[in-house]
Amino acid sequence: MTVRVQEGDFDLATELADFGRGAGGIVTFTGIVRNNDAGNLQYMEIEHYPAMTQRAIEAIANEARSRWDLCDLLIIHRHGRLAPGARIMMVATASTHRADAFAAAEFLMDYLKSRAPFWKKEVTSDSAEWVAARETDEKALDRW
Amino acid sequence: MTVRVQEGDFDLATELADFGRGAGGIVTFTGIVRNNDAGNLQYMEIEHYPAMTQRAIEAIANEARSRWDLCDLLIIHRHGRLAPGARIMMVATASTHRADAFAAAEFLMDYLKSRAPFWKKEVTSDSAEWVAARETDEKALDRW
């Protein structure tokens, strides 16, 4: 199991080179900074709570491992300034059963969204606004 | 949209290099040949119906595009002899909404399992057996 919080970019191929040996299937999710509707996003500033972040993500990861039959699990989340098109984070899950790999990856995403201490600020050419949490993100947790 | 049926291996990083520009999230599933319980699998032989395969997969892909909001979609499926640990196939979906990317990837997998003309034969040191379709694979289609 790998959990990393970092400022720098990551490379999917490098991260997956030794990932999930013996598994029958690997699911990955990669989150990418989208431009806003106005198309004037300069960057997304991602703040986090360094003393807590790693521990919070590991707790989420352990919960996923207890619920599903996983051979391997990887979570990387970046912080700092990220331009449109940049990778923000990724999760990968490996299992002998594809349903487990899919469910665990979705679970990790839902929990990382609402339970890991990250906050996004959208900085455009003429404003800087904290991204509001969406009610649907909180509701997404109810299904687990 | 890319759909490819091929004998040769593929590389996730190469396939994803230009995939899903403008998307907020990318989901991938990679299927890998697992050894059997006895640990004596020599290879999996994957037969397909060349005149039909590409068309059948494209129909599944188009169904996914009509059901979810996807920026991009990729399906690669191999045939021929594949040793334990080899990649069999992959799907990738890109969307502005992660739920769409996840749902479409699972839908594609469920349909590729039961509706694309591939058949697996498990060749071990002392037998060669066609893999039986599982009832659960057929039932998995009911949820869509």
Add this chain to the structure above:
Amino acid sequence: MIDVVYFAWVRERIGLPREQVETNATTVAELIDELSAREERYALAFSDRGAIRAAVDQTLVDLDAPLKGAREVAFFPPMTGG
């Protein structure tokens, strides 16, 4: 004349991958009946109809699908891709 193609264990039991068949069958099921009446190996291959899938001109169909105008009919077991 119609092209009939076989895959996986259907192909192995019948012992050939493809053949041309002269038939008056009007549905896929009737074609199976005709083939099964030919020889033991066909009867064996088609003995469990529930385990037989068919495609007409490269499109999956039910066994009661009509054959009118068909150029190629394929028979195979349930698919196991992915």
Add this chain to the structure above:
Amino acid sequence: MIDVVYFAWVRERIGLPREQVETNATTVAELIDELSAREERYALAFSDRGAIRAAVDQTLVDLDAPLKGAREVAFFPPMTGG
């Protein structure tokens, strides 16, 4: 003495990322009450309790959680990672 840390717009409204606080509060909510009574900027930051999340010693807690033994309390808006 307890370390109190702030993130995102809670940090911006209060105007500092971290401070040491002398408190007799027995719960997180009581600590919010004390801080809000101090100055307008605290009152503003904590005006919508439903939008405030808290962690005690780096573990998420409800606002009615006890403070006994706590070394670090964090206040922040709902998280928006992923």
